Amino acid sequence: MxxxxxxxxxxxxxxxxxxxxxxxxxxxxxxxxxxxxxxxxxxxxxxxxxxxxxxxxxxxxxxxxxxxxxxxxxxxxxxxxxxxxxxxxxxxxxxxxxxxxxxxxxxxxxxxxxxxxxxxxxxxxxxxxxxAAYAARQLRIEQKTTELKTKLRASQSNSTAISGQMPAGFDWTKFETYLVLRGAISPQMLELARTALARSVKPIGQIALQGGYLSVADLMQVLQHQADTQALFGATAVELGLLTREQVLELLEKQKHLSTTPQDAIITTGAMTPANLNRYLAEYLREMESSSSWSVPSPEAIDPHPTATASSPSHTA
CATH class of the missing domain: 3.40.50.2300 (Response regulator)
Known part of the structure; x- marks a missing residue:
């Protein structure tokens, strides 16, 4: 002493x-x-x-x-x-x-x-x-843990939470291939999401889903019917009796303030939940950082109908 x-x-x-x-x-x-x-x-x-x-x-x-x-x-x-x-x-x-x-x-x-x-x-x-010092350390650990959990919950509730952390030159197509290889998404659902992205239907579909205009099942019905008819999203929803013309106009007005991203299309079509998409994206980024030579096969090398992958949107664990 x-x-x-x-x-x-x-x-x-x-x-x-x-x-x-x-x-x-x-x-x-x-x-x-x-x-x-x-x-x-x-x-x-x-x-x-x-x-x-x-x-x-x-x-x-x-x-x-x-x-x-x-x-x-x-x-x-x-x-x-x-x-x-x-x-x-x-x-x-x-x-x-x-x-x-x-x-x-x-x-x-x-x-x-x-x-x-x-x-x-x-x-x-x-x-x-x-x-007292031990208790203070434990309190700091608990506070840090709570802070991290809060950030994690926030990232899981926002489909684009991780996208802002992507490195320059990030290849989203390779990541989509990675998702298929991991069994996180089926090739059929990925193709549906790509179709939705190409037609810029994500914002109106996501707003309709989040605003309670449509259920997930309704949204899937609209997207699948739209793929067959080549009609616009709003017109398809009206034709199916799932939305009124007035509701479509409301959604289009809200759509002006949004932008479409690949991850939004995947979530909107029900192919993956925001939490699962962000989790796989974080894992993919960590693998890229740990090995600069890491790569995945090109999309052309993947069997478009793998027998081990389910096409149901619920198979996204």
């Missing part, structure tokens, strides 16, 4: 007692600072940053029990060892009840009880500090 940790404030109105205690404890590597006016305890405690206080109970200027209560109200972490020259157990119990760590009788001819009390007090202080 270094000298900084073994500093003690001794409060007693008798200078002879504080000088004697200073000399005796110095032999055991304690640094004792003397204070003979108990009314000045606050300034001494603040300026000296003491963690252990030796305090006399009977003092004319201010009763030691009152000083004890004030110290504990000021900083409950300060260890206080009380001294009394009167053999009155009620004083002992009262001091302990106010938060004193120990109450010893003086004159202290045998220094061992005080040394034991000091060692135990400093040990507890070190233990409390370590526990």
């Amino acid at each position: 270094n000298g900084d940790k073994r500093r003690i404030l001794h409060i007693d109105d008798d200078p002879a007692i504080t000088r004697m205690m200073h000399a005796r404890l110095a032999q055991h590597d304690y640094v004792v600072h003397q204070l003979n006016d108990p009314t000045c305890w606050r300034g001494a405690l603040v300026n000296g940053e003491y963690r252990v206080v030796l305090l006399d109970i009977e003092m004319p200027q201010l009763n030691g029990l009152e000083v004890l209560q004030q110290i504990k109200q000021f900083d409950i972490g300060v260890a206080v060892i009380m001294f009394t020259g009167k053999l009155k157990m009620n004083l002992v119990f009262e001091a302990l009840g106010y938060g004193a760590e120990y109450c010893l009788f003086k004159p202290a001819e045998d220094l061992r009880p005080l040394l034991d009390a000091l060692e135990a007090s400093f040990y507890r202080i070190d233990h409390w500090r370590a526990a």
Whole structure:
């Protein structure tokens, strides 16, 4: 234990007692600072940053029990060892009840009880500090974990959350091939998403889905029927009786403020959920960063009808 940790404030109105205690404890590597006016305890405690206080109970200027209560109200972490020259157990119990760590009788001819009390007090202080530091670290970890979880939830709710982090020259076509190879999306659903993207139907379809105009099943019906008829998305939805002309006009007005991206097309067609798409995109980017030579086969090399891949939109785990 270094000298900084073994500093003690001794409060007693008798200078002879504080000088004697200073000399005796110095032999055991304690640094004792003397204070003979108990009314000045606050300034001494603040300026000296003491963690252990030796305090006399009977003092004319201010009763030691009152000083004890004030110290504990000021900083409950300060260890206080009380001294009394009167053999009155009620004083002992009262001091302990106010938060004193120990109450010893003086004159202290045998220094061992005080040394034991000091060692135990400093040990507890070190233990409390370590526990507080550990609790603070755990709190920071919990706060960081919560922050990361919040960011993750935000990225999962936004289909384009990761797209802004893509490196320059990112090839979306290769990523789509990667999705097929991983079984995350079927070639049929990918083709449907590409068709939707080519016809710029994503915004109106996504708005219709998010706004409650259409269900996922309705949206799929519109897109599939549109692929057969080559009609516009809005006209197809009206023809199927899923939207009114007024609703189509509302969606087209909202569409002006949106842009179409490949990932939006995949999500809008129900081929993948935003969470799954972002998860696979993050994995793909990590693989690209870990190996500059990493590549996937060209789209032409993939069997367009793999037997192990389901074409249902629900197969997106």
